[in-house]
Amino acid sequence: MSEDTNINKDGEENPGRFRKPEGFDFPEDYFNSFSSRLFKKLGSENELAEFKLLAALPKIHPFVVPDNYFLTLEHKTELAAYPGLASVKPGYPVEVEAGYFEKLAQSLQYKIALAEELKEYGRLAAIEKVNPFDVEEAYFDTLTSAIQDRLFAPQAPGLVERLLELFFTRKTAYAFGAVALLGFSIMYFNRADTGNTGTCTTLACLEKNEIVNSAEIKNMDEETLIELIDVRALSDSLNTHQQAKELRKEQEDYLMENVDANNLIDEL
Amino acid sequence: MEHYSDEELLQQFRNESSRNYAFSLIVNKYQKKLYWHIRKIVIDHDDTDDVLQNTFIKTWKGLDNFKEESQLYTWLYRIATNEALGFLRQKSRSKTFSIHPIEYQLSKSLESDTYFKGDEIQMKLQKAILTLPEKQRIVFNMRYYDETPYEEMSEILETSVGALKASYHHAAKKVEEYLVVHCS
Numbered sequence: 498m499s500e501d502t503n504i505n506k507d508g509e510e511n512p513g514r515f516r517k518p519e520g521f522d523f524p525e526d527y528f529n530s531f532s533s534r535l536f537k538k539l540g541s542e543n544e545l546a547e548f549k550l551l552a553a554l555p556k557i558h559p560f561v562v563p564d565n566y567f568l569t570l571e572h573k574t575e576l577a578a579y580p581g582l583a584s585v586k587p588g589y590p591v592e593v594e595a596g597y598f599e600k601l602a603q604s605l606q607y608k609i610a611l612a613e614e615l616k617e618y619g620r621l622a623a624i625e626k627v628n629p630f631d632v633e634e635a636y637f638d639t640l641t642s643a644i645q646d647r648l649f650a651p652q653a654p655g656l657v658e659r660l661l662e663l664f665f666t667r668k669t670a671y672a673f674g675a676v677a678l679l680g681f682s683i684m685y686f687n688r689a690d691t692g693n694t695g696t697c698t699t700l701a702c703l704e705k706n707e708i709v710n711s712a713e714i715k716n717m718d719e720e721t722l723i724e725l726i727d728v729r730a731l732s733d734s735l736n737t738h739q740q741a742k743e744l745r746k747e748q749e750d751y752l753m754e755n756v757d758a759n760n761l762i763d764e765l
Numbered sequence: 766m767e768h769y770s771d772e773e774l775l776q777q778f779r780n781e782s783s784r785n786y787a788f789s790l791i792v793n794k795y796q797k798k799l800y801w802h803i804r805k806i807v808i809d810h811d812d813t814d815d816v817l818q819n820t821f822i823k824t825w826k827g828l829d830n831f832k833e834e835s836q837l838y839t840w841l842y843r844i845a846t847n848e849a850l851g852f853l854r855q856k857s858r859s860k861t862f863s864i865h866p867i868e869y870q871l872s873k874s875l876e877s878d879t880y881f882k883g884d885e886i887q888m889k890l891q892k893a894i895l896t897l898p899e900k901q902r903i904v905f906n907m908r909y910y911d912e913t914p915y916e917e918m919s920e921i922l923e924t925s926v927g928a929l930k931a932s933y934h935h936a937a938k939k940v941e942e943y944l945v946v947h948c949s
Contacts, residue, residue, distance in 0.1 A: 611912055618937045620944040621909075624890055628910065629883025630804050636814075637800075641792045644821045645785070 535605065542602045769794075771837040778828055788828075792821055795838070799845045805906040806849040808871045808895075810880045816852050820845045835920055842921040850899060868895050886948065893943035897936050904929055905936035 546552055576583040615622045769777070769790060777787035799820060804813040823844050831840060857867040872895050875881060875888070883891065894902055903922065907913040915926045922929070 607912075607914070615909075615937075618941045620941050620948065621890075621937060624886055624944075626910070627883070627887065628801065629881055629887040629891060630801070630878075631880040631882040632800065632804075632810060633880075637796055640796050640817070641789050644792060644818050644825075645789070647818060648822060648825055 539602060539606060539609075542606075772833075775828075775831070775833065775837065788825060791824070791837075795841050796821075799841060802842065802907075802911070803845050803849045805894075805910065806846070806903060807852055809874045809878065812852065812856075816845070816848050819852075820848045823848065839917065839920045843923075846903060846921065853899070871895050889944065889947050890940070893940040893947070896943060897939060900924075901932050901936040901939075904932045905940065908933050909937075 612622075774787050774791050774794070777783040778791070780787075796817070800813060800817055803816045803820070804810070807813055807816055820841070824841060827844075831837070835843075853867055853871075856870070872892055875891055875895070881888070881891075894905060897905060900922075904918065907918050907921075908915075913921075915929050918924075918929050919926050924932075
């Protein structure tokens with residue numbers, strides 16, 4: 498790898514070009530070929546998805562080689578000068594979350610699907626997807642205590658509660674109960690005086706004025722009206738009326754025959 | 766602070782001695798996610814703060830009856846969404862005499878928001894989102910910004926995946942149309 502990859506032909510540094518940190522290096526076309534290699538990997542993941550059992554198996558090498566097998570003689574010679582370093586088992590010093598690599602492919606696929614979905618909406622896709630809202634960082638430091646204050650702080654009684662406490666003593670409660678009981682009793686007895694049992698649903702049980710003023714009845718035809726009449730109740734009512742009329746006639750006759758006119762005048 | 770799973774947190778919450786500590790861990794774990802979810806619905810920071818606090822207070826009161834038929838995260842999002850929508854309805858009722866609809870009020874609130882750091886195009890995008898009906902707005906925000914999978918959204922919003930996809934499509938189309946008209 499040449500040192501002048503960031504220098505153009507005029508010997509000036511290429512402005513937008515990424516400058517490699519000193520001491521590190523990577524293949525020339527690493528970033529150019531990254532996406533194609535990624536898609537290739539995703540393709541092979543998809544291919545494996547068809548074979549569920551095979552896909553479920555962890556993809557690991559079952560074979561091992563003797564320690565330091567791959568160390569070249571040159572390396573071995575070099576390391577021999579540093580026995581402390583040579584005793585360290587080669588490996589990665591950092592660890593990643595368990596299952597990270599398994600989730601990575603899935604997560605990349607989801608990101609690609611989201612990007613594809615957004616492509617349909619050109620203007621929207623062109624906008625940088627950022628959260629435009631802001632909040633003071635300290636806000637989250639105090640939120641838990643603010644919530645706990647609201648949860649556990651003794652609450653002052655409300656206006657209604659205070660009024661109830663003020664007026665609703667034991668004595669007033671009894672008085673209020675007695676008044677309520679009296680009120681309900683009056684309502685009940687007044688209701689009983691109407692003579693309406695509440696179970697009768699025929700015309701015979703209604704007052705004459707109620708029938709005459711009822712808009713529903715005005716709109717009914719003759720046949721419907723007849724259906725509504727409880728013949729037995731009506732007959733009983735007419736018979737009672739007739740009997741009372743006859744009794745009154747008998748009483749008048751008796752009085753006319755047996756009572757003297759002078760006595761009658763005296764009584765009046 | 767240690768990282769506990771939701772199951773561990775719930776177990777600790779049910780234990781009387783660790784109840785308060787477990788609740789503070791739940792608040793810490795979900796406060797930011799829920800804050801941003803609510804903020805995109807009610808726009809104003811102070812209103813968001815109110816709704817977020819109410820969400821956690823309802824969580825505290827309801828956590829004993831939480832049956833774990835759904836995930837804690839889904840349940841919290843559902844409470845937050847309902848609280849935010851309830852807040853907007855209350856706000857719109859309390860401003861009965863205002864001739865402007867709630868969306869207009871939110872748009873004005875956005876313009877005067879000191880905690881809005883977006884540029885002109887971001888402001889237009891937010892205004893476009895505010896033209897959407899309530900439910901579409903939530904679906905759009907959850908999909909576009911939070912990149913929530915439809916299956917998860919379906920559990921939170923109690924709506925079928927198909928309906929959510931249709932809702933997102935309509936919402937994105939309307940936002941797109943708004944941007945075409947206003948960003949020429």
